[in-house]
Amino acid sequence: MSDMAEMPVQLPEHPTSGTEARGRYFNSGNAFNIKLPEVPCALFTEEAARALARTETALYPCDISATLDCPFPATTPLLLARYASVLAGAQLTVDFVATASIWYVIDGAGTVTCGGEEIRFGKGDVFLLPGLAAAVIGAEAAAVFWCVGNDPQLAFEASAPIPGARDGVAFVHFPAGEIAHQLDKVYAQEANDSTSGHALIFSAAQSEKSRNITPTMTLSLNTLKPHSFQPPHRHNSVALTLVIAGDPAHTEIDDVPWAWAPWATLLTPPTAKHSHHNNGDSRAEFLIVQDGGFYYHARTMGFQFL
Helix, strand or coil: CCCHHHCCCECCCCCCCHHHHCCCECCCCCCCCCCCCCCCCEEECHHHHHHHCCCCCEEEECCCHHHHCCCCCCCCCCCEEEEEEECCCCEEEECCCCCEEEEEEEEEEEEEEECCEEEEECCCCEEEEECCCCEEEEEEEEEEEEEEECHHHHHHHCCCCCCHHHCCCCCEEECHHHHHHHHHHHHCCCCCCCCCCCEEEECCHHHCCCCCCCCCCEEEEEEECCCEEEEEEECCCCEEEEEEECCCEEEEECCEEEECCCCCEEEECCCCCEEEEECCCCCEEEEEEECHHHHHHHCCCCCEEC
């Protein structure tokens, strides 16, 4: 008798309809032995350099779908990071098939129009765009952005966001001045041993209860005082980190140091032991997007200091 783990997928023996014919059968031996590539550590610098060159109006995805064995662009199984450049006087239309996309303005100035509302953006601003929104980004001065959306999540599910009143995400603007003000308020308080340091967590009116910026994505502006470090920790979500300031600074992932580079994106795999280190004389700042909303909702975030 053969091992049931070696059995191939089983088809219906005598289907009498199309609905029956579409059925497939596995067993407790072969249903759970799927081998998927692990999420790797990665540092994306080339995409940032291309956007910062400001040679064209374009998107530059941090795509490692081949490494992840995903049939769609992806930086992690559920998130896609991009850089974007918009030349002065040009426009970029954004209509990602995603629940939402988070944008950070690395440089430049201009306007964003979405759903009949318009904002003026500048360096250091953050804004949130709902998916399928056909937002138009217009640059008055050549602009460069970092952007993260959950496109791979929806591609995996073969689904699309619900537009209109039932949409769980709205157009939100976080101006740089307000971000600095809110971070100053955080720094006016003492950090205790149960926190991961002085960080500003972004949320929105529609997701205030969950304290996430979207139902599944979390966004934080983390900081490190000069010559300090964040203790080693791990969590079940991945982390996409944009280096804003820190010289010299680095992240250790499973005891391997990854030196920061200006405006680089660092990918920290899920459950990996990691810590952040600022060896410079000024404050380090780094923006982190995680798929943490999934894990908070499922009660499986698993955050722990090591």
